[in-house]
Amino acid sequence: MASDGTSPLLLEARHISKRFGITQALDDVSVSFRAGEVHALMGENGAGKSTLGKIISGLHRQDSGEVILDGRRLRPGSIEDAFDAGVRIVHQELAQCPNLSVAENLCLHDLPRSRLGVVDRHAMEARARRLVHRLEPRIDVRAPLGSLSPGRRQICQIAQALDDRGASGGGGPRAIVFDEPTSSLSAGEVDRLLSIVRELAEQGLTVIYVSHRMGEIFACCDRVTVLRDGRYVATSRVADISEGDLVEQMIGRRLEGETDEAQALRHMSGGGSPGDTGEEVLRVQDMRSPGRLHGVSLRVRAGEIVGVGGLVGAGRSELLNAIFGLDPRAQGTVAILGRTMRTRDPRERIRAGAGYVPEDRRLQGLFLDLSVLENTVLPVMPRLARMLGVRDLRAERARRSFC
Numbered sequence: 001m002a003s004d005g006t007s008p009l010l011l012e013a014r015h016i017s018k019r020f021g022i023t024q025a026l027d028d029v030s031v032s033f034r035a036g037e038v039h040a041l042m043g044e045n046g047a048g049k050s051t052l053g054k055i056i057s058g059l060h061r062q063d064s065g066e067v068i069l070d071g072r073r074l075r076p077g078s079i080e081d082a083f084d085a086g087v088r089i090v091h092q093e094l095a096q097c098p099n100l101s102v103a104e105n106l107c108l109h110d111l112p113r114s115r116l117g118v119v120d121r122h123a124m125e126a127r128a129r130r131l132v133h134r135l136e137p138r139i140d141v142r143a144p145l146g147s148l149s150p151g152r153r154q155i156c157q158i159a160q161a162l163d164d165r166g167a168s169g170g171g172g173p174r175a176i177v178f179d180e181p182t183s184s185l186s187a188g189e190v191d192r193l194l195s196i197v198r199e200l201a202e203q204g205l206t207v208i209y210v211s212h213r214m215g216e217i218f219a220c221c222d223r224v225t226v227l228r229d230g231r232y233v234a235t236s237r238v239a240d241i242s243e244g245d246l247v248e249q250m251i252g253r254r255l256e257g258e259t260d261e262a263q264a265l266r267h268m269s270g271g272g273s274p275g276d277t278g279e280e281v282l283r284v285q286d287m288r289s290p291g292r293l294h295g296v297s298l299r300v301r302a303g304e305i306v307g308v309g310g311l312v313g314a315g316r317s318e319l320l321n322a323i324f325g326l327d328p329r330a331q332g333t334v335a336i337l338g339r340t341m342r343t344r345d346p347r348e349r350i351r352a353g354a355g356y357v358p359e360d361r362r363l364q365g366l367f368l369d370l371s372v373l374e375n376t377v378l379p380v381m382p383r384l385a386r387m388l389g390v391r392d393l394r395a396e397r398a399r400r401s402f403c
Contacts, residue, residue, distance in 0.1 A: 007034040010206045011056070011087075011175050016065035018051055025051045026062070029232045031225050033175065038197055038207040040217045040238070043227040044250055049210045050092075052227070053177040056208065057089035058082030069175065086174030088161035090181055096153060098146030103128035105145050106160050131159040135196055151189025154181060158196060175206040182216060194220040212250075214243050226250055278302035280338075282354075284323055287332035292318040296332075317359045324349050324356045350379050373400060 011033040018026040026048045033039045041049040054060040056067055061077025068074070075081040096105050103125045112123035128141040136155045145153060161176055178197065182190045198220050201207050209221055217224055218238060226233040226249040233249045248254045282300040287293050293315055300306050308316045322330035325346040334341045336352040346356070358364035366375055377384065377396045384395040 007036050009033070010035040010070055011208075012068045013052060013056055014066050014068065016052060016055055016067075017063050018048075018055060018060060019063055024230050026055075026227075027230045028065075029227065029230070030065075031232065031235065033206050033208060034223075035206055036201055036204045037222040038201045038209055038220055040209045040211060040221040040224040041227065042212060042217065042224055042246065042250060044212065046229075047227040047250070048230040049212075049227050050179050053089065053179050053208055053210045056082070056175075057087050057177050059089065086172060087177070088173045088175070089177040089179060090154075090158050090161050092180040092183055096145055096157065098144065098153075100145060101142055102132065102139060102145050102148070102156055103141040105156060106131055106141070106163070109160075109163075127163075128159075131163055132156055134162065135159055136192075149189065151185045151192060154185065154189070154193060155196070158193075162200075173205060175208065176200065177208045177210065179210045180212075182211070182213065190216070214246065217246075218243070228252060281336065282323075283333070283335040285333040287319065287322050287330060287334075289318065289322055289327050289330040292327070293322060293330070320356065320358075324354065355379070373397070 009032050013029065013031050016026050016029045017024075029048065029052060031039075031041075031052070041052060043049045051060060055062045055076075058074065058077060058079040058081060066073055066076075067082075069085045069087065072085055074085055074087070097108070100108075103121075106128040107124045112120040112127065114120045125141050132139050132141060132155065135158060136152065139148070139152055139155065145156065148156070158176075158181075162173055182193055185193060194216060197207055197209065201222075209216075211217060221238050223235060224238055224241070224246065225235040226246065228250060236245075244254075279302050280299055281302050282298075284299075285297045287296040296315075296319055298306065308319060310316050318327065321327045322332070323334055325334075325341070325344045325348065328344060330344060334349075336349065336354055339352055341348050341352070349356075362368070367378070370378075373396065377399050381391065381396070382389070384392050384399075386392050
């Protein structure tokens, strides 16, 4: 790998604490990052790894502590100061405009203009080619971004982070935070992304890689720092630690009686014992949708976890959308607990006891302007309402335990 363990320190997060309401996301966390290394931040959901990455890149303002880059103290909560110092972030959710071209997306922060003040498309496309072809020469910068696969869209977002120009006048990147970048990529696209990450480190950049996927950590990272419940646990060289040891650091206990690989797989899948199944709770027969699904059938029993696999575009999300009644063109039979759904209305599924966690949490799964409690009770809010549909706040607050 790029770092041999003796590279100089480039970036330090010292005694970082951050609270969101009643949740202590980070508690006195200190981590240092070396020049030219890929440094993983690992932990269970809610451990604080993404929060730390966002504080380092200036997206969040810490309550206490400081971020130091090459001796320079970064202004807390300042994206501009972090950018000027050379810190970039590649988000888990693609922050892009799919209706615009690749070149327009890559230059939105600093559109080149002619002497007449109009956008210089020739210069814009030349700059975009310089950035994106460094990573993937086959991407057409004039194509609409939305026409690209998720993997190539992610490459475009990385290319934008490598831009040495910007509205704030900052220089080139020195440290890049990757916040769970492979969550929606196929296996081939993940391999390409990891290759790009290694190339960036070999060019001298510090890469902070936020993830909970064991395979990716052991494939491309030099060191790994584990957080648990917002607190620092340990930093190790990846070559010196096993998957079982990492799981133990993440959850605080050893899973006995299994190989390291089995422990990791069981923990990351949520545990449970295969075969502990009961009555049939879901039956899908001959599910079809023009251009999307072609006669898919499956059954799910109580206590069973059924995986739906396939490459990006194979129809995984489309199948779940159809089952939950979100595809108006879908045809087929859906039965929940023996009750056949008569309509393609998601409300009928909810009344039957089904829930759905969609692929895109930000756009489809949550109302970010509402509270955690309001988001939690939203599917059953009509049942809790008083006469004429007036919200019953007391009944809603009584369900706090579900949060």
